[in-house]
Each structure stands twice: as structure tokens, then as C-alpha cells.
Amino acid sequence: MNARFGLPHPLLSFTLFLVWLMLAGASAAFIVVGLILAWILPLLTREFWPDKPTIRKPWKLVPYVLKVILDIVIASISVARLVLSFRREPQPAFVCYHLTMTHPMGITMLASTISLTPGTVSADVSDDHKLLLIHAVDVSDDQDLIETIHNRYEKALMEVFQ
Structure with a gap:
């Protein structure tokens, strides 16, 4: 053929x-x-698609997707509570996340995952692909958000792509 x-x-x-x-x-x-x-x-x-996306370990995507689905459900409940609660004001913030991942498809998936999760959105990726600007609806500690993204998402995507 x-x-x-x-x-x-x-x-x-x-x-x-x-x-x-x-x-x-x-x-x-x-x-x-x-x-x-x-x-x-x-x-x-x-x-x-100028370059064919290379996925080193595609079987690692299954637990990643399940983790993301669970996080979306939990974040939806948290955002709903925040919106329906009149007791406290949300603390919105822009957070700069330094990427350790270098694979373009991995960075795209990380940014998409962040945007899919209610309460957060990927606002921009730097030209050198080393920094991701994230807007979060309610952030009490920037470092905690950064560590959560790194440990839950970026490490898992690095296993898949690098």
C-alpha cells in the first residue's frame, strides 16, 4: 500500500x-x-504535524488519564464550593511554573491538563518553552500549586514522553 x-x-x-x-x-x-x-x-x-509525536511508554497514559479524570471531579467540587460559599473571597493568582520537561507534546499535554482542571488555566508558554504561566482561581500558596503540578502531572508525562 x-x-x-x-x-x-x-x-x-x-x-x-x-x-x-x-x-x-x-x-x-x-x-x-x-x-x-x-x-x-x-x-x-x-x-x-511536522514531526511525528513520539510516545516512549504509551501504557503509562492510562493511569495518567484516570488521575486527571479524578482530579477534574475533585476540582469541580472544590470550585463549586468556592463559588457557592459566601464566607471567603477567592485568592486568584498568576503563577510562573518552570518546566523540567522538554518534549513539545508533553508540554502541550501538561498545559491542556492544567486548563482542563476547573479553577486553573494555562495562560502562556514562554518562547524558549521553559516557563508556563498559570492562572488559578484560588491559590493560598504558589509553591504548593507548583509542587502539586510537578508531582501529579509533569513527572507522569515525563515518564510517557522522555
Whole structure:
């Protein structure tokens, strides 16, 4: 088969297929449509991927995703309590996070994870990819936030990508 019509990003194709099945269901028609989409979409977007993303240990993504889902649920409850509580004012802050990770896809996943978690958002990445600016809705200690991000997310992503 011509390389042009193969799977330029097999992991992306596999992920698209799984997400499609979770959203649409697992009937025969949806499986066929999911396979077609998982083949076509990476082909159409391959020009936007200058380098093929390299994941050293893809099996480490499963516990990472489960950890992120749990953190999203916990953070949602915390933010809801903060919003519904009239007793104390939130302490919003911008925090500069020094990245130890160098892999571009890992940095992107870290920034996305931070933005997915309620109460925090990745505001900017420095031009040299060594600093991440994070806005948090309620921060009592900047260093505690930095250590939490490093220990829960960045270390796990470094295992996956580096």
C-alpha cells in the first residue's frame, strides 16, 4: 500500500476510533464510520504535524488519564464550593511554573491538563518553552500549586514522553 494512504499517526487514529465509539455507540454502522474517520482525519491533518509525536511508554497514559479524570471531579467540587460559599473571597493568582520537561507534546499535554482542571488555566508558554504561566482561581500558596503540578502531572508525562 502506498505510504500516502497508510496511517500517518496510528496512535491518533486509534484514539479517534475509541473516542468515536464512546460517543456514538458500538453498532456495526458506527464502527465502520469510526474506522473511516480514524483513517481519513489523520491523512487530512498530516500537514499540520511536522514531526511525528513520539510516545516512549504509551501504557503509562492510562493511569495518567484516570488521575486527571479524578482530579477534574475533585476540582469541580472544590470550585463549586468556592463559588457557592459566601464566607471567603477567592485568592486568584498568576503563577510562573518552570518546566523540567522538554518534549513539545508533553508540554502541550501538561498545559491542556492544567486548563482542563476547573479553577486553573494555562495562560502562556514562554518562547524558549521553559516557563508556563498559570492562572488559578484560588491559590493560598504558589509553591504548593507548583509542587502539586510537578508531582501529579509533569513527572507522569515525563515518564510517557522522555
